[in-house]
Amino acid sequence: MKVNRDKRKSTSAHKGRNKKRRHVFNPKTSETNEGSFSASAKKITNQDSVIVPRDATVEYRILNFITVFAAISEYVKCKSCGGDIKFQTSSERGLGFKIVLLCDECATRTINSCPFIGHSYAINRRFIFVMRILGLGLKGAKKFCGLMDMPAFLTQSTYDMILKNIHGCVQIATDKLLDNARTEEKQFTSANQGEAHSTELTVSGDGTWKKRGFSSLYGVASLIGYYSGKILDVCVKSSYCKQCEVWNKKLHTEDYQDWYENHKKSCSANHSGSSGKMEVDAIIEMFKRSMKSFGIMYKNYIGDGDSKTYSGILKAAPYESVEICKKECIGHVQKRMGTRLREVVKKYVDTVVKGKKKVQRKTLGGKGRLTGKMIDKLTVYYGLAIRRNCDSVEKMHNAIWATFHHYCSTDDNPLHENCPIGPDSWCSWQRAAASNELAAFHHDYEPLPADVIEAIRPIYTDLSNEKLLERCVGGFNQNNNESYNQLIWKISPKIIPCGSKIVEIAANVAAGIFNEGTSSLLYFMYAMGVCIGPSAHEYAQKEDEERVAISDHRAQEATRDGRIARRQHQIDVLESAKEIEGLLYGPEIDDSV
Secondary structure (H helix, E strand, O other), X not given: OHHHHHHHHHHHHXXXXXXXXXXXXXXXXXXXXXXXXXXXXXXXXXXXXXXXXXXXXOOOOOOOHHHHHXXXXXXXXXXXXXXXXXXXXXXXXOOEEEEEEEEOOOOOEEEEOOOEEOOEEHHHHHHHHHHXXXXXXXXXXXXXXXXXXXXXXXXXXXXXXXXXXXXXHHHHHHHHHHHHHHHHHHHHHHHHHOOOOOOXXXXXXXXXXXXXXXXXXXXXXXXXXXXXXXXXXXXXXXXXXXXXXXXXXXXXXXXXXXXXXXXXXXXXXXXXXXXXXXXXXXXXXXXXXXXXXXXXXXXXXXXXXXXXXXXXXXXXXXXXXXXXXXXXXXXXXXXXXXXXXXXXXXXXXXXXXXXXXXXXXXXXXXXXXXXXXXXXXXXXXHHHHHHOOOOOHHHHHHHHHHHHHHOOOOOOOOOOOOOOOOXXXXXXXXXXXXXXXXXXXXXXXXOOOHHHHHHHHHHHHHOOOHHHHHHHOOOOOOHHXXXXXHHHHHHOOOOOOOOHHHHHHHHHHHHHHXXXXXHHHHXXXXXXXXXXXXXXXXXXXXXXXXXXXXXXXXXXXXXXXXXXXXXXXXXXXXXXXXXXXXXXXXXXXXXXX
């Protein structure tokens, strides 16, 4: 009995020691401390404006540790005993470490290589965030450290935990930035519409996918305010969850039910159905939460005809009896003309015999007919007819048919009545008429043949109908959404696979850059508890100034006209090369050799 009591005592003492050890600082897990992340992110929620303090004590350099500190040890002595000092490293975690000061007479002392946030090195979360901005993950970080002769980087589990916390901090900072954008959009709307407190906004919406085609696991949709041009809301859709895939093997077990109850709130799969449906569901979700979460209503929606988003919004009725008006993106309407013209060229084919083979020939294509160059011209002129007359349905209709009849005209039968008149007209016949030179005028292009005219006339009739042109009044577009979309995939490239958290980080960071410029990156790091030095502030300022300068330059009409002229010249050169070289690429083109 005595022996048993002693065993119980030793066992209980052993358990007590184990219990006590659980609270001892563990350097291997300190980098994953969530407390420092949440505390840093929460403090920005109470700020009225986006302010990132400048810390003059923060400045990083890359140096050769052995060379530099071996040289320093030759010039410094121990302050306490006057003996020689040597330097070593210890407690290496990622890019952070401790510099150890060794003296033969005195106790060992240490210096942190960088500031601490809680029990973790600030440099690690900063480095991981910057690598993610560059589109690189853990493998990219390891490659950088390995080729730079730095110690091995963090493990996968530690990296994942830091990334999880970065994701939370970025989300909190993005919510603050988007809230500021919504306030700004309401103010602009009130000023432009003459209302004191307008909550009925005009927004443009669009979706984008992680993978090209319609087989992507992840998609992002955005709503951008018309007057401010800033993103008001972002929604990321995911149809995949790694944990669910693993646990589906135990689908009909009690363990699965217990696991799923705890997992369903944090499950990364928030979409069921096809990839194409992601845009529809995401925009409907943002419409539904707009009134409850933000106290605003998206009364006018600028969208494209590439998806059934608008019909989905009407069916969902997010504002009950309030009608949502649809406005078309002129860029996408213009694209319809090019698509329809190319389709009609593919449709009209006949079969001819070449040697022993029967070959299908496009009857509407070829020189002097509906070539790629001519399709591009008709498409551009169709878009310009809408853009330059977007204040009136009648003017748009007349201008569209003017471009059609312009290329149907011959010297014997000119059809330029609807073309703009005057010496500055884009129509050469009208310019000749303004200068009384019609007697000597000859068309400088070949008119479209009669069969081509009859084939494309129904397309012009369909794309100039009154309902479509009514939705084009105002000259709206989704250019801002397209610009935001490409920014997302610069941060998370489509060619590199990743999970939903990476896509969400990319979407949120891209929204911050789009709304506030490069300075928003400093705000995200500040939300993570990272101190920002003067060099980072100067970099962000220069980047934003350069961005504004480039934007102003591109907005100039002369610059825009130059781009159009250079693009048209390039098309002309390629078309000429094709005519000289003949067909060099196509299925079975080289089988006869």
